[in-house]
Amino acid sequence: MVKLDRLITILGTYGARLVGSTADRTTELHSVALHDPVRPGTPVGDVFLAVGVPTLADALRLAQEAQAALLIVRTTEIPEPELPRAAGVALLVVEPSVSWSQVAGVVYGLVLEGRETEAGRGPADxxxxxxxxxxxxxxxxxxxxxxxxxxxxxxxxxxxxxxxxxxxxxxxxxxxxxxxxxxxxxxxxxxxxxxxxxxxxxxxxxxxxxxxxxxxxxxxxxxxxxxxxxxxxxxxxxxxxxxxxxxxxxxxxxxRVSADLERQVESELVIQLLEGDPDATAVAGKLGLPTSGLRVVALQAHTDAERNAGLLLAFERATTGFGWSRVGRSTLFGNTVYTVLPAGPAADWLRRLVTSLPGHLRIVAGISAECDVADLPAGRRESDECLALHESHGSTDAVCYDESWHRVLLQRLRSAAATGRIPARGPVARLAEHDAAHGTGYVPTLRAWLEAQGDPAAAAATLRVHQNTIRNRLRRISAAVPGLDLADPEQRLAMLIAMAVLG
CATH class of the missing domain: 3.30.450.40 (GAF domain)
Incomplete structure (x- = not known):
């Protein structure tokens, strides 16, 4: 059993095209009818294969008699969209270069062996x-x-x-x-x-x-x-x-049909984990994943000519092989391939995947911190944030949360600053305005002093000035921003964070 939409999508990868259909694509297909020109009568089935039918009009008539939801023809004839609409069937036109035996193999494999292939057993040895x-x-x-x-x-x-x-x-x-x-x-x-x-x-x-x-x-x-x-x-x-x-x-x-069905089931289960499933442990068990020590890898792959081609190839490579033979479980969500896998082999797995892809692809990736199965939604956010660091820092190497947590934190604070008054309009911004208006260097002085943890000598060495110059500037800074208390540890911490966030 397979849904009409799924069968249309898969046959589309072999050159089949859908013509003029208004059929419900969520319709489930349970049977296949193959036209036999020798025997009288028309077999009944949800999918009708018009083998040996001379004209499209005849094929549509036979499909109606077969009570089919989908008619598949193999012809160079260009049908009018109104014809299948009038007949009430979905029409798929297959190129003559694809043989009927190949089309039938895919259709029978999906419609009749769907349960078997979803369970991971291949239909052929x-x-x-x-x-x-x-x-x-x-x-x-x-x-x-x-x-x-x-x-x-x-x-x-x-x-x-x-x-x-x-x-x-x-x-x-x-x-x-x-x-x-x-x-x-x-x-x-x-x-x-x-x-x-x-x-x-x-x-x-x-x-x-x-x-x-x-x-x-x-x-x-x-x-x-x-x-x-x-x-x-x-x-x-x-x-x-x-x-x-x-x-x-x-x-x-x-x-390929078997692998495609396996990918579909796997993808849906992985999305459940990443979005937060109440019974995440049971979902992880279906995927063969442990319940702890996991990471989420987010990957994007693009080319200038075809933006989605590299992404689809990356997803195919990430899901190649039967489930039991792969360390990770993947899904394609939006413009990103997400893979959940044990923490230990995550970096090596990602390195092998990137190596297997064509060299002309632009590939960026982010790896979350280690998490339990219930925390995978947070892991996905972390991998997305690591992925976003590529744009802000221009790096092409994979960004791992373990080594880049501080950059992720600052990125979050930048987002918060963009939506509110603090710290975007705090004392740091006012000092920057003062520097611009009067040609002073208060912001660099304050930053050097804060990063030196209040040591005037260390700050002076950083700025290459005398430490008395640092002390004089600090007094002027306090006078320039009423209410600023440099002796307050919380204010000092907040200003240091604001400087890091605002650059």
Whole structure:
């Protein structure tokens, strides 16, 4: 089960577009109907897949008969918005470059396997699929993502070369081998073609021969499927490799749906903690978080060209992997990624996350003080305040509350000063006006004396004047501001704070 709005949003990432719908997007979808042109009658379902339907008008008629809330068509035809409105269904138009098998995999995975994927169980076993393909083509197989990181590999290990061993142990293709592939145009071929490519052996890189096929969803390259072989594959095995790549693409799409649903559930629970949930302990338990020793990390990532692209990428990287394999739990709220995680690994986790993001992104981050689960709303405010220090101080390094609490305090006081008469119109402001009108240096003198804790000699050394000059100026300061008592410790503290706040 999934809501209509969620299904529309996810399919939109694969190029689907919504046309002329006034449907209630909170509608829950429980069933899928697939058009069968051979059998008479129309199946009933909440989502209708118009496979093989020749015209849009026919598809809309069949969707009405199926009592569907959502109609999905795969066409280049540009429909009039009034047509789906008149039919009373939401219409999603999918590009022809996305196959029906991929669309169906996503829809069935969301609508029928939603409960399973939200629980964290993936709908597909890539390792088992790798074993199946390896047995069919007669060679060890690896499935890799766009960055040459290993997602799965077959257990078949005969004739394993050193490059494959290093790839599996390091969970990614070694840099030297990846550079070789780039030089040979392998990645250019994968970006442009679905046909298998044979990569010859390279003994100096510990590499036997390879055949590779692109794993693609529509125009999007999801990864690659590799098989070890000493010569180019014959026609039958090449077809098996190509078909296997399509099957891998379907699995990866459903895997992505599973991860997306997991992110949604996780995000909502994290927001509950950050906003203050009465049963925060139970929420933390659902997320697998401890109830004490936590920090909140706030992160923003932007580019000049696309303001939200970097933020979405940061959220995806922060939530990559199943929940049990990640140290933190994250949400995307407004223009900020918030992550709640144990205090100990917070700084290292943030450093790894920033390193994994593209270098052209502008990244700023703030880390709260250590807190219990009930204090996470305060932790979020602290991380936001640390984040705000980037603008006022121009720093690009992560700001941690533990080292910057005094700057946070002064920032709070600046905000308070901007909303009231004190300290913005107190004695410090009046002394500043006197300095501007008469060319005196009362404010620097008073500040040096206060920072020296009332020691005229230390203040004189700071200002490079005689200490008698300090004493004379202090008498004039008291005369210039009636009611100012420099012997009062509370007034001295207040003035020192006011000077720090007002700069």
């Amino acid at each position: 890539l390792s088992a699929l790798a074993d199946t393909i390896a047995a069919a083509v007669g060679g060890p197989v690896t499935i890799e993502d766009q960055l040459s990181r290993v997602m799965a590999y077959s257990t078949q290990q005969h004739e394993v070369d050193p490059a494959r061993q290093d790839t599996i142990l390091g969970r990614r293709v070694p840099d030297a081998v990846r550079t070789l592939f780039e030089r040979q145009g392998v990645f250019t071929h994968l970006a442009r073609s679905d046909e298998p490519l044979y990569v010859p052996a390279s003994p100096e890189h510990g590499l036997h021969g390879r055949s590779v096929a692109a794993v693609r969803a529509g125009r999007e390259l999801l990864g690659s499927l590799w098989v070890s072989c000493t010569a180019p594959l014959d026609e039958d095995k090449a077809r098996i490799l190509t078909d296997g790549a399509r099957t891998v693409a379907l699995h990866l799409l459903r895997w």
